[in-house]
Amino acid sequence: MSNNGLIQHIRNPPKPSVPVVVICRLLLSAIPIAQIAIGSVYLEDCPRNHYIPIYLIVVGVLGVVLSVVSCLPGTRQRKDEPSTPLTRLCKIWNVLTSVFIFCWFITGNVWIYSIYKPDYKKNTTNIEQYCNKTLYLFAFWTTTLVYIILGLSLVCGCCILVCRFVFGYEDPDDG
Template identity: 60%
Template sequence: MSNNRLLGQIRRTSQLPAPILGCSKLAFCILPIAQIAIGSVYLNDCPRQQYIPIYLIVSGVFGLILGVLSCLPCAQEPEDGTVNLLSRICTAWNSLTSFFLFCWFITGNVWIYSIYEPNYNKTATDVNLYCNKTLYLFAFWTTTLVYILLGLFLVIGCCVLFCFCLCGHADPDDNL
């Protein structure tokens, strides 16, 4: 079996049942909702870097938008492989939203990691160096979680690619 046919077969058989897809999309909406909630509750509780709560709120809102857009019928690829105007618009909007979230993530990294580790004591002598502990640690660990997951996906992807290479070259008698 050639690599193209193998990849095509894997792609066709990887469709998950609708309840599993729905539950996974719901689970992926929990973090954006938490970001909006934490950012809103502690909106004025980080004078050291006042943009951290705003970063959380905007990330949460756009994360939810991306999650909702992925549920729309225009986001799914048609079975017959045709592409219509609505599908192109939806793809362009998803791409723009994803690009914005990537740029916003980089900006949030600068805001969060540049003040590591802030003063969590609000009654300290200089109140402008204060940042609420819950707010800062939530922003710090959600951002760090993205790097952890990215590293895991990279390692798993390399392992899968290595396995595909082994499977593709396992039998020298195969005709390509």
């Protein structure tokens, strides 16, 4: 494949089929829905830091809302189309929500990692040190999963760049 073909492929990537998009959205919505459910069920079960279930509920709701908003018709703008008020509003919404999610994520990191390892056994002498094991470990691992995914993406991206430079594509005009 020549550089021109590759560049055209990057500029106009093939569109996935609707069933693939729907299945991916459902799978990606599973974690935010679980965050809402676990945060709601264990809302009062972490006296050590009562913000952890609230963190899970808010991040879960925002995840579901972003997933739903991205599926709405008219929220995507093609390069050759003029901007509409709806697409501008969606862009502003996405920027504001993304900034809030980033700040909320950092705050959640502080709340979760600052109490590592809470006491999982509830009794009258340590009630202030207690946090439900399911709640805490779910919050801990979903937060840690974000770092794992970011790390893997960074490593994969660097590998692709290195391969691209090492095994670069040869232009047919180059002799």
